[in-house]
Amino acid sequence: xxxxxxxxxxxxxxxxxxxxxxxxxxxxxxxxxxxxxxxxxxxxxxxxxxxxxxxxxxxxxxxxxxxxxxxxxxxxxxxxxxxxxxxxxxxxxxxxxxxxxxxxxxxxxxxxxxxxxxxxxxxxxxxxxxxxxxxxxxxxxxxxxxxxxxxxxxxxxxxxxxxxxxxxxxxxxxxxxxxxxxxxxxxxxxxxxxxxxxxxxxxxxxxxxxxxxxxxxxxxxxxxxxxxxxxxxxxxxxxxxxxxxxxxxxxxxxxxxxxxxxxxxxxxxxxxxxxxxxxxxxxxxxxxxxxxxxxxxxxxxxxxxxxxxxxxxxxxxxxxxxxxxxxxxxxxxxxxxxxxxxxxxxxxxxxxxxxxxxxxxxxxxxxxxxxxxxxxxxxxxxxxxxxxxxxxxxxxxxxxxxxxxxxxxxxxxxxxxxxxxxxxxxxxxxxxxxxxxxxxxxxxxxxxxxxxxxxxxxxxxxxxxxxxxxxxxxxxxxxxxxxxxxxxxxxxxxxxxxxxxxxxxxxxxxxxxxxxxxxxxxxxxxxxxxxxxxxxxxxxxxxxxxxxxxxxxxxxxxxxxxxxxxxxxxxxxxxxxxxxxxxxxxxxxxxxxxxxxxxxxxxxxxxxxxxxxxxxxxxxxxxxxxxxxxxxxxxxxxxxxxxxxxxxxxxxxxxxxxxxx
Ligand code: AHR
Numbered sequence: 001x002x003x004x005x006x007x008x009x010x011x012x013x014x015x016x017x018x019x020x021x022x023x024x025x026x027x028x029x030x031x032x033x034x035x036x037x038x039x040x041x042x043x044x045x046x047x048x049x050x051x052x053x054x055x056x057x058x059x060x061x062x063x064x065x066x067x068x069x070x071x072x073x074x075x076x077x078x079x080x081x082x083x084x085x086x087x088x089x090x091x092x093x094x095x096x097x098x099x100x101x102x103x104x105x106x107x108x109x110x111x112x113x114x115x116x117x118x119x120x121x122x123x124x125x126x127x128x129x130x131x132x133x134x135x136x137x138x139x140x141x142x143x144x145x146x147x148x149x150x151x152x153x154x155x156x157x158x159x160x161x162x163x164x165x166x167x168x169x170x171x172x173x174x175x176x177x178x179x180x181x182x183x184x185x186x187x188x189x190x191x192x193x194x195x196x197x198x199x200x201x202x203x204x205x206x207x208x209x210x211x212x213x214x215x216x217x218x219x220x221x222x223x224x225x226x227x228x229x230x231x232x233x234x235x236x237x238x239x240x241x242x243x244x245x246x247x248x249x250x251x252x253x254x255x256x257x258x259x260x261x262x263x264x265x266x267x268x269x270x271x272x273x274x275x276x277x278x279x280x281x282x283x284x285x286x287x288x289x290x291x292x293x294x295x296x297x298x299x300x301x302x303x304x305x306x307x308x309x310x311x312x313x314x315x316x317x318x319x320x321x322x323x324x325x326x327x328x329x330x331x332x333x334x335x336x337x338x339x340x341x342x343x344x345x346x347x348x349x350x351x352x353x354x355x356x357x358x359x360x361x362x363x364x365x366x367x368x369x370x371x372x373x374x375x376x377x378x379x380x381x382x383x384x385x386x387x388x389x390x391x392x393x394x395x396x397x398x399x400x401x402x403x404x405x406x407x408x409x410x411x412x413x414x415x416x417x418x419x420x421x422x423x424x425x426x427x428x429x430x431x432x433x434x435x436x437x438x439x440x441x442x443x444x445x446x447x448x449x450x451x452x453x454x455x456x457x458x459x460x461x462x463x464x465x466x467x468x469x470x471x472x473x474x475x476x477x478x479x480x481x482x483x484x485x486x487x488x489x490x491x492x493x494x495x496x497x498x499x500x501x502x503x504x505x506x507x508x509x510x511x512x513x514x515x516x517x518x519x520x521x522x523x524x525x526x527x528x529x530x531x532x533x534x535x536x537x538x539x540x541x542x543x544x545x546x547x548x549x550x551x552x553x554x555x556x557x558x559x560x561x562x563x564x565x566x567x568x569x570x571x572x573x574x575x576x577x578x579x580x581x582x583x584x585x586x587x588x589x590x591x592x593x594x595x596x597x598x599x600x601x602x603x604x605x606x607x608x609x610x611x612x613x614x615x616x617x618x619x620x621x622x623x624x625x626x627x628x629x630x631x632x633x634x635x636x637x638x639x640x641x642x643x644x645x646x647x648x649x650x651x652x653x654x655x656x657x658x659x660x661x
Contacts, residue, residue, distance in 0.1 A: 049247030057127030131529025150204020264297025315376030533627030549573025
């Protein structure tokens with residue numbers, strides 16, 4: 001009797017648990033038979049802006065700050081610890097900024113008078129220091145004019161905070177006229193905060209300019225090129241496009257301060273240094289030493305796009321300065337040069353080498369066209385003034401280059417009167433692609449997974465050009481790239497992909513930030529002078545971009561798309577070339593969830609792959625010390641028949657890949 005009772009209660013327990021398990025299982029259906037929409041190759045791209053020291057001090061591997069003495073304070077970044085400005089060594093020497101003839105574009109240089117060569121030195125501090133690696137080689141170049149050939153040697157050394165020498169080289173300045181010199185240093189130790197010390201043998205006067213230092217190892221080992229580790233992170237994303245050079249930097253605080261691409265091409269030494277608009281934008285994040293050398297200019301952006309296999313997407317000023325700042329307007333009758341800049345840019349990118357701008361591209365080393373397909377007019381503009389100016393650009397571009405797709409903008413917010421006005425007007429003009437921006441809290445991202453379900457299928461296409469979840473109340477900095485923010489973006493992105501017929505381009509923003517010199521957070525990639533890492537948000541982007549597919553398929557629960565019911569979000573795609581089914585699933589609940597995916601139509605092979613991104617703490621984030629704490633794990637996955645069982649961990653983003661039969 002007792003035994004019977006035990007048996008009965010055990011059976012009841014089993015039944016109950018299997019009933020509960022069944023009750024918790026969610027049944028989804030993927031229809032493999034028909035393609036709902038095409039996914040554009042440009043679907044997942046990157047947004048590059050020179051903000052947070054992303055160019056000088058970041059991607060552009062130059063290690064000397066203010067190499068040509070063009071900052072507003074001409075010796076910023078340079079110090080002369082034993083100079084006559086210091087009482088101890090009154091007569092050792094002095095460096096003074098000078099201006100060359102006004103017809104030289106980059107016209108400042110430094111005149112150094114050396115009275116005591118045992119003592120005098122000038123030091124460059126780099127961009128919050130210089131990161132050097134043991135045994136790595138660094139290429140130095142400079143211009144010098146050695147008055148009366150008085151100086152016998154220029155000695156160049158890496159030093160650490162205690163003035164220990166960590167590598168050195170020297171140059172014999174052999175001409176009293178301006179002459180180019182180069183030399184190589186090998187670092188004898190690793191140091192995150194090295195500086196570059198320059199001292200002299202001989203007394204007299206020497207003029208110096210363009211004192212430049214690059215690691216020998218750069219991306220593709222291009223001379224004076226880009227930081228290899230950072231480009232590698234971009235390359236690994238397999239981005240469909242690169243939007244450059246911003247952002248608000250396109251517009252400028254005033255029109256004078258706008259980004260002008262023509263000033264960023266041609267010989268590096270002739271590119272005019274300009275204040276970076278993020279220099280003093282935020283009171284609490286002042287960066288008085290933030291300038292643009294334009295060593296990373298439009299040619300280099302095009303070249304980078306080509307290296308990454310990404311479409312270049314340049315955005316140009318439309319004649320309105322940042323409307324958060326001056327909002328300065330170029331009068332309509334003076335708009336021509338701005339429009340001409342756009343037409344000339346297309347010629348620079350695509351024109352024959354016999355054209356003026358195509359020839360410059362060829363002279364810079366790229367006779368083949370860059371195959372530009374898109375151009376953006378204005379960044380975050382709004383109001384009738386934008387529409388008025390956009391019309392002029394659109395007419396001029398389309399009549400000369402009908403095959404170029406123009407990207408217009410809907411302003412800084414994803415809704416509201418100005419957003420609606422912009423969209424309405426752009427629709428009337430049959431605009432092709434409209435750029436939308438949204439920096440919102442994680443809840444907004446989850447709640448807006450169905451945002452594009454309602455968009456007009458016949459209207460302009462969407463470029464979700466700048467977005468990022470900003471977690472509420474999180475201290476500014478890399479902590480803002482927490483798992484909650486990234487997870488909510490992964491949920492939102494299911495809606496981008498499901499609506500790929502409307503949404504043609506998307507990019508998280510901003511792209512990168514120096515851990516000691518940022519103005520804006522969160523950002524997708526963080527770096528210091530030696531290392532870089534991808535945030536949890538980076539891995540979300542990578543999982544989408546690397547597993548994009550070519551065609552959207554329908555994935556439903558009870559006939560409805562998953563847009564947050566039971567904290568579940570989903571999108572499905574097929575990759576026609578790879579013959580693959582790709583299902584992206586997001587669980588934003590604190591509980592694991594079991595799913596059964598019923599595959600209707602074609603069969604799949606039994607062995608597949610599952611990529612899982614999850615973490616137990618929503619407030620956690622990656623750091624330089626733990627760069628992959630939150631990163632995807634890949635597993636083999638087995639499916640039997642036409643039912644795929646997936647156990648979604650709490651707070652997880654899963655990509656399931658199955659080969660089609
Ligand atoms: O991504 C940072 C800034 O945000 C961009 O410069 C601007 O377009 C937006 O307001």
